[in-house]
Amino acid sequence: MKKSNLEYPFGKKHFPEAGNWQEVAEDVYWLRMPLPMSLDHINLWLLRDSDGWVIVDTGMHSDIGKDIWKKVERDLFKGEPVKKIIVTHMHPDHVGMAGWLTRRHHCDLWMAQTELLTCYRLVSDMGKQAPAVAIQFYEECGHNEEFLEMYRTRFGSYGKAISELPDNFRRLRDMQQLIINDRNWFAFATSGHSPEHMSLHCPDLKLIIAGDQLIPRISSNVSVHALEPEADPLHDWLESNEKILSQLPADLLVLPAHQEPFTGIHDRAQHLIDSHGRSLDRLFKHLDQPRRIVDCFSVLFKRPIKSSDMSAFLATGETRAHLNWLKLRNKITEVSDDDGVLWYQQTV
Numbered sequence: 001m002k003k004s005n006l007e008y009p010f011g012k013k014h015f016p017e018a019g020n021w022q023e024v025a026e027d028v029y030w031l032r033m034p035l036p037m038s039l040d041h042i043n044l045w046l047l048r049d050s051d052g053w054v055i056v057d058t059g060m061h062s063d064i065g066k067d068i069w070k071k072v073e074r075d076l077f078k079g080e081p082v083k084k085i086i087v088t089h090m091h092p093d094h095v096g097m098a099g100w101l102t103r104r105h106h107c108d109l110w111m112a113q114t115e116l117l118t119c120y121r122l123v124s125d126m127g128k129q130a131p132a133v134a135i136q137f138y139e140e141c142g143h144n145e146e147f148l149e150m151y152r153t154r155f156g157s158y159g160k161a162i163s164e165l166p167d168n169f170r171r172l173r174d175m176q177q178l179i180i181n182d183r184n185w186f187a188f189a190t191s192g193h194s195p196e197h198m199s200l201h202c203p204d205l206k207l208i209i210a211g212d213q214l215i216p217r218i219s220s221n222v223s224v225h226a227l228e229p230e231a232d233p234l235h236d237w238l239e240s241n242e243k244i245l246s247q248l249p250a251d252l253l254v255l256p257a258h259q260e261p262f263t264g265i266h267d268r269a270q271h272l273i274d275s276h277g278r279s280l281d282r283l284f285k286h287l288d289q290p291r292r293i294v295d296c297f298s299v300l301f302k303r304p305i306k307s308s309d310m311s312a313f314l315a316t317g318e319t320r321a322h323l324n325w326l327k328l329r330n331k332i333t334e335v336s337d338d339d340g341v342l343w344y345q346q347t348v
């Protein structure tokens with residue numbers, strides 16, 4: 001396997017302490033926000049505008065998060081207004097504090113339409129029971145009752161991790177231009193990790209705020225969800241990385257939502273394409289005999305995935321994404337057994 005060519009201008013595994021920040025380019029600040037999960041932080045970006053500040057991504061809704069934002073307002077913004085809240089995508093660590101911040105600063109939330117509508121939809125699950133088709137989705141994957149019970153308990157929890165969303169928003173579109181402190185920034189839409197993820201590219205500063213699209217040493221989750229069992233997000237993800245290769249310059253500084261800023265954007269995008277290609281090859285070979293989705297985890301993930309682990313949700317979605325990719329290209333077939341469990345095998 002080719003060695004990574006990424007470089008870390010501020011140091012590999014060097015970052016501001018939780019709740020602190022550092023300037024990474026003129027008028028661009030890197031704020032490190034702690035997260036209460038195994039991925040224990042998110043990088044948020046603060047852009048100095050001519051008449052205030054722009055915040056990109058917001059952290060998960062929490063009291064710690066509120067305290068950190070108050071410290072940023074006091075010690076960095078120093079009373080200057082916040083003009084915009086931009087959110088790259090719908091996951092709670094990104095959008096979690098957006099509603100709270102927009103109300104606090106009387107400013108708009110800027111986000112892709114599909115991302116925001118998906119947020120509203122997931123918030124509406126709060127207090128409801130898991131629908132029968134969603135339980136069926138996980139039964140089809142071969143999961144046991146322990147997993148299904150965990151899913152039922154967890155259902156609707158998205159809304160608890162985000163503050164109340166604003167009642168209106170400003171829509172971000174692909175290639176939309178924003179002017180921040182007399183510099184041009186362009187929204188850059190990709191898909192696969194979430195439906196309409198927006199990065200922000202600033203040619204003047206030669207950098208891109210990349211959200212979860214490009215993380216230096218983590219491959220972002222690409223999942224099929226119960227809402228759309230026949231989705232093909234891996235196609236979208238591979239196409240998005242091709243778009244990065246063809247439309248973005250190679251010499252950008254990448255500001256990712258997790259881990260550290262890096263250079264080598266094309267190497268990273270190509271690595272993601274290649275590693276999914278290898279995963280598809282391994283999975284295809286594994287399907288020389290019929291297998292269920294839960295029987296495929298071992299070929300896609302380096303560590304064992306137990307049904308009782310939260311990571312089993314991500315593993316299920318990601319495995320089904322790879323299986324759907326192969327199935328939709330007629331490389332494998334899918335058969336349902338008498339219990340409704342799906343079995344996959346190479347097409348003969």
Ligand SMILES: [Zn+2]
Nearest residue numbers: 089091193212
């Ligand atoms: Zn994400």
